[in-house]
Amino acid sequence: MYLHIPFCRINCNFCSLHRSLLRDDGELESYLSALLRELGEFGDHLGILGSPRMSTLYIGGGTPSVLRIEQLNRLLDRVAVFAPQGVPVEATIECAPDAGRDAAYWTSFLGALATRTRLPITRISVGIQAWRDHALRRMGRGSTKRAVIELLRAADCLLPSYNVDFILGYPREECTVAGQAVEILEAVHDLRELGFSLPSVSVYQLWDVEEIPVLRRRPHEMPSADAVIEALWTIQRGLYGMGYVPGAGTTFVRGEEHRHRWTVHRCREFRHLGFGSGSYSFLPGGFVQRGRDVDGYKRVLSAPHVSWTEIDDRLNTVFRLTAEDVEIRRIIVGLRSGTPVPLVEADAVESLRLGELRDKTRRLCRSGVLEERTGMIALSEDAFMLTNAVSAFLHPADVPRNSAGSAL
Numbered sequence: 456m457y458l459h460i461p462f463c464r465i466n467c468n469f470c471s472l473h474r475s476l477l478r479d480d481g482e483l484e485s486y487l488s489a490l491l492r493e494l495g496e497f498g499d500h501l502g503i504l505g506s507p508r509m510s511t512l513y514i515g516g517g518t519p520s521v522l523r524i525e526q527l528n529r530l531l532d533r534v535a536v537f538a539p540q541g542v543p544v545e546a547t548i549e550c551a552p553d554a555g556r557d558a559a560y561w562t563s564f565l566g567a568l569a570t571r572t573r574l575p576i577t578r579i580s581v582g583i584q585a586w587r588d589h590a591l592r593r594m595g596r597g598s599t600k601r602a603v604i605e606l607l608r609a610a611d612c613l614l615p616s617y618n619v620d621f622i623l624g625y626p627r628e629e630c631t632v633a634g635q636a637v638e639i640l641e642a643v644h645d646l647r648e649l650g651f652s653l654p655s656v657s658v659y660q661l662w663d664v665e666e667i668p669v670l671r672r673r674p675h676e677m678p679s680a681d682a683v684i685e686a687l688w689t690i691q692r693g694l695y696g697m698g699y700v701p702g703a704g705t706t707f708v709r710g711e712e713h714r715h716r717w718t719v720h721r722c723r724e725f726r727h728l729g730f731g732s733g734s735y736s737f738l739p740g741g742f743v744q745r746g747r748d749v750d751g752y753k754r755v756l757s758a759p760h761v762s763w764t765e766i767d768d769r770l771n772t773v774f775r776l777t778a779e780d781v782e783i784r785r786i787i788v789g790l791r792s793g794t795p796v797p798l799v800e801a802d803a804v805e806s807l808r809l810g811e812l813r814d815k816t817r818r819l820c821r822s823g824v825l826e827e828r829t830g831m832i833a834l835s836e837d838a839f840m841l842t843n844a845v846s847a848f849l850h851p852a853d854v855p856r857n858s859a860g861s862a863l
């Protein structure tokens with residue numbers, strides 16, 4: 456289950472997530488009441504479908520840590536009905552470092568959440584983004600390295616696992632993308648020297664999408680796809696050297712137990728795949744586009760009585776897939792999620808798009824990005840950081856996904 460808290464106290468200029476600046480506590484309280492009401496209705500709906508089976512919970516945003524402990528407890532109490540009895544749930548909440556909060560604040564905040572009897576929080580995700588205070592200021596973060604350290608002090612003592620995120624490719628005059636890769640490795644090294652276990656590290660590439668304010672102002676400063684891939688390669692080598700292994704997506708972990716179940720689920724089972732802006736989910740025989748129709752969301756959520764069918768009709772666009780589409784997506788998504796998939800059949804070349812896909816997968820096999828074994832192909836472990844670039848490259852040329860794949 457994913458719950459979104461669309462409010463922040465800061466306005467980072469690289470952010471494309473759906474959120475707004477928090478004006479007052481009343482706004483937060485009314486959103487929370489709407490969310491609790493919706494969860495109640497969802498619970499009624501689920502009652503028809505059978506017993507609860509939630510295995511992971513992710514509270515993201517925005518900045519969910521703007522909620523007070525008492526508000527989060529209300530939310531978690533409501534969500535707990537979706538958790539099966541006696542089965543541990545991986546429950547994550549995103550926390551933003553905050554210049555006004557010290558280790559004592561975070562110890563009390565995380566301590567209260569981690570020691571809940573039902574549905575305790577087991578994991579947090581912390582957006583560090585950059586390891587230079589001047590870069591953080593330019594991003595509009597309003598926090599510093601010090602603020603990160605204060606938060607991690609509490610997380611390291613209280614939680615079985617946590618993740619830190621870094622951003623790669625933010626336009627910085629004084630630091631190229633290659634320099635940013637080195638800076639990320641330095642940050643991991645420094646934090647480990649300070650005694651933090653840092654069990655999971657994610658690296659996000661700044662996407663070239665129009666919702667990102669800093670790119671609207673300085674689009675020419677985006678690094679080239681080749682430079683980003685080289686930088687990702689540097690990070691991968693550096694983190695392997697520090698004992699990390701591949702997690703899921705572009706996350707590195709210090710052991711299987713820190714693999715984020717939510718991300719694994721999203722990559723493998725849910726078949727989530729971004730094609731440009733908005734996200735698409737696969738359903739049997741079709742896929743659903745969830746566009747960023749913020750006004751549509753507001754209209755639907757403010758209507759007094761809306762059925763699930765209406766919500767689906769208004770917020771989603773469902774496309775039917777042809778057999779060829781299904782085949783192409785099965786291969787791309789399979790490779791992306793690390794699952795071996797069969798080679799594209801020779802007689803499939805009568806379809807132009809499948810022919811294109813077959814040629815591209817052969818090229819990737821020759822270059823070692825893909826490995827071929829007994830008629831199956833899979834992403835080589837060394838190419839783990841290239842998953843996004845590989846899926847962009849394999850995407851049919853008539854519906855290109857983004858420029859990252861061209862570097863391959």
Ligand code: SF4
Nearest residue numbers: 463466467470516517
């Ligand atoms: S990066 Fe995080 S804290 Fe910054 S504006 Fe986006 S959601 Fe809010």
